[in-house]
Amino acid sequence: MEKNIPYKIYLEESELPKQWYNVRADMKNKPAPILNPATLKPVTKDDLKPVFCDDLIDQELDDTTPYFDIPQEIQDFYKMYRPSPLIRAYFLEKALNTPAKIYYKFEGNNTSGSHKLNSAIAQAYYAKKQGLKGVTTETGAGQWGTALSMACSFFDLDCKVYMVKVSYEQKPFRREVMRTYGASVTPSPSETTEIGRKILQEFPGTTGSLGCAISEAVEDAVSHEGYRYVLGSVLSQVLLHQSVIGLEAKTAMDKYGIKPDIIIGCAGGGSNLGGLISPFMGEKLRGEADYRFIAVEPASCPSLTRGKFAYDFCDTGKVCPLQKMYTLGSGFIPSANHAGGLRYHGMSAILSQLYDDHLMEAVSVEQTEVFRAAELFARVEGTLPAPESSHAIKAAIDEALKCKETGEEKTILFGLTGTGYFDMMAYQKYNDGVMSDYIPTDEEIAKSVAKLPQING
Numbered sequence: 458m459e460k461n462i463p464y465k466i467y468l469e470e471s472e473l474p475k476q477w478y479n480v481r482a483d484m485k486n487k488p489a490p491i492l493n494p495a496t497l498k499p500v501t502k503d504d505l506k507p508v509f510c511d512d513l514i515d516q517e518l519d520d521t522t523p524y525f526d527i528p529q530e531i532q533d534f535y536k537m538y539r540p541s542p543l544i545r546a547y548f549l550e551k552a553l554n555t556p557a558k559i560y561y562k563f564e565g566n567n568t569s570g571s572h573k574l575n576s577a578i579a580q581a582y583y584a585k586k587q588g589l590k591g592v593t594t595e596t597g598a599g600q601w602g603t604a605l606s607m608a609c610s611f612f613d614l615d616c617k618v619y620m621v622k623v624s625y626e627q628k629p630f631r632r633e634v635m636r637t638y639g640a641s642v643t644p645s646p647s648e649t650t651e652i653g654r655k656i657l658q659e660f661p662g663t664t665g666s667l668g669c670a671i672s673e674a675v676e677d678a679v680s681h682e683g684y685r686y687v688l689g690s691v692l693s694q695v696l697l698h699q700s701v702i703g704l705e706a707k708t709a710m711d712k713y714g715i716k717p718d719i720i721i722g723c724a725g726g727g728s729n730l731g732g733l734i735s736p737f738m739g740e741k742l743r744g745e746a747d748y749r750f751i752a753v754e755p756a757s758c759p760s761l762t763r764g765k766f767a768y769d770f771c772d773t774g775k776v777c778p779l780q781k782m783y784t785l786g787s788g789f790i791p792s793a794n795h796a797g798g799l800r801y802h803g804m805s806a807i808l809s810q811l812y813d814d815h816l817m818e819a820v821s822v823e824q825t826e827v828f829r830a831a832e833l834f835a836r837v838e839g840t841l842p843a844p845e846s847s848h849a850i851k852a853a854i855d856e857a858l859k860c861k862e863t864g865e866e867k868t869i870l871f872g873l874t875g876t877g878y879f880d881m882m883a884y885q886k887y888n889d890g891v892m893s894d895y896i897p898t899d900e901e902i903a904k905s906v907a908k909l910p911q912i913n914g
Contacts, residue, residue: 464547466709468540474704475527477697479516480735481807482523483742486814488693488806489781491517492768497912500778507679508686508777512583516694525697527579534578534611538567539701543709544873548837550857557860559853560717561873562706562733563840568634571843571875572729573604573689576698580687581608590683591615595645595670597725597800598624598845599631600875601689606640615684616640619647619673621800622665631879645670652676652774666790667726667801672774690726691771691780691805699732706870707736717748717870719856723848724752724761724819727805733872734817741816750817751856752808753848755827756896758791760784760804761812761819763902768912769803779910782809785897786905792895799845802905820852823894827851828887831877843875844883 481487490499505514516525527535546559564572584592591614596602602618609616618640625632625644632642645665646653652672656663663669671688678686688695710717720737722730730752740746752761761783770787771777784803791800804812811817824844831847833854834840842850849871860867877884886892 462545462713462715464545466543466713468705468709470536472708473532473535473540474701475532476524477527478700478704478735478739479519479523479525479697480700480738480742481520481693483739484520484810485742486810487520488810489768492779492912494770494775494777494779497779508675510580510583510587510589510685510687512586513580513694516697517692528582531579531582535701538574540705541566541702543706546838549834552833552837553854553857553861555857555861556864556866557857558866558868559857560710560715560868560870562702562870563873564702564729565840565843565873565876569600569604569607570879571600571604572699572702572732573601574607575701575732576689576695576728577601577604577608578611579698581605581612581614584614584685584687585612589614589685591617592685592687593617593619593674593678594687594689595619595621595667595674596624596689597621597667598843599628599635599879600843602640602642603631603634605687605689606635606638609640610638617674617677618642619645619670619677621645621667621670622663627882628879645673647673649673650676652776656773660790663790666773668773668787671772672776675772675776676774690728691801691803693805693807695728696731696735696805696807699728700735702729702732702872703734703736706733710870715868716746718867719749719751719869721751721753721849721852721856721869721871723799723845723872723874724754724804724808725799725845726801726803727808729872729874731805731808738811738816751852752812752817752819753852754819754821755799755848756821756823756894758785758800758802759821760802762821764803765906765909766809766813767909769909771803779912780806782806783812784909785902786908788908789902789905799848822848822851823896825887825892825894828884828892830854832887840873841877842873843877844880846872846874849873
């Protein structure tokens with residue numbers, strides 16, 4: 458090991474971020490405005506009031522303020538599990554025999570097992586501040602639902618979670634963690650909402666999708682007084698809260714004079730990737746430094762690599778606002794694989810704009826390759842990674858092996874979003890050799906994209 462770089466780099470408590478960073482403030486091309494589904498006009502705060510908390514609406518619509526103060530109550534909560542470590546992957550480097558230097562920011566050191574708690578506690582705080590009774594949400598693999606149930610328990614809020622049916626069945630232990638923290642968990646699509654019943658009638662036997670679960674959660678929130686809907690990814694407010702990941706990573710790297718050449722994150726809706734890259738992307742946008750950014754998505758749900766940059770509904774039931782993003786169509790229901798939280802049909806408007814402006818790259822990978830990378834990582838680095846995180850591991854390994862071929866000593870940073878200890882059914886299928894890959898055909902994607910709303914812009 459290099460003597461000057463420890464295996465794990467921790468910040469002091471005094472070095473924790475006091476503000477979130479809003480990358481939109483430095484973007485020359487801002488994300489397109491969110492549209493009201495009824496009028497197809499840019500949404501106003503009043504339009505969003507029935508759905509979101511007031512303070513979160515302000516954060517969502519603000520694309521000019523570079524920094525938002527983190528309330529003291531949230532800073533205090535962060536101290537329970539933050540700072541998260543920045544780890545030099547010495548053992549992975551050795552196993553690959555690569556000259557590349559690999560670092561990862563590990564976000565799994567809390568009960569939710571992922572980075573999702575960074576935004577969950579913020580959204581629960583603002584709901585409590587507003588005097589609400591509770592919140593509703595969706596969850597894919599369960600990390601977000603788990604994190605939100607923890608946050609709501611902390612602030613004594615009711616928490617209703619609609620969990621994508623395939624994950625509800627594949628990941629029963631995450632479901633039980635949510636219930637332990639007091640949340641109610643419903644498999645989606647369900648018979649408990651009008652939209653759920655409609656989706657079940659149109660797609661009998663469906664395994665569900667995040668788009669379906671979002672529709673149900675929104676319907677539940679607007680149907681009950683004192684409730685609002687909160688979301689664990691995609692929205693700009695979520696990427697704002699998740700910027701603590703990148704801010705901590707950058708502070709830790711600056712402390713030791715480390716500059717990453719390549720920054721990699723898994724990409725579903727965009728919360729982890731957006732949070733990790735934000736301060737580095739800000740430097741690139743301001744012309745202060747240059748980095749190569751890579752978004753890694755599952756081949757089964759390839760919104761960036763095979764989707765269309767267009768306005769689309771954020772949910773399958775078409776009750777939510779429309780967002781301009783890379784999308785496979787709100788009706789696209791991905792295969793029931795183990796990508797978990799990476800099964801959303803679209804991508805964050807921020808990341809979509811950055812990708813369209815060629816400031817970021819994207820690759821898609823098949824799940825058997827992902828689990829092969831996860832297995833190697835677990836064996837040499839000692840942490841069992843979540844399937845989502847393993848997409849970033851796969852791409853980091855690929856880049857490190859390219860360095861081995863060329864002899865370049867590049868520095869790679871990737872986000873390890875969480876642990877895989879609730880994903881053992883997936884690991885079992887991989888170990889038993891029965892895991893399969895599914896890649897949607899061009900015809901399937903074209904059929905879904907053809908149904909996009911026809912909106913100019």
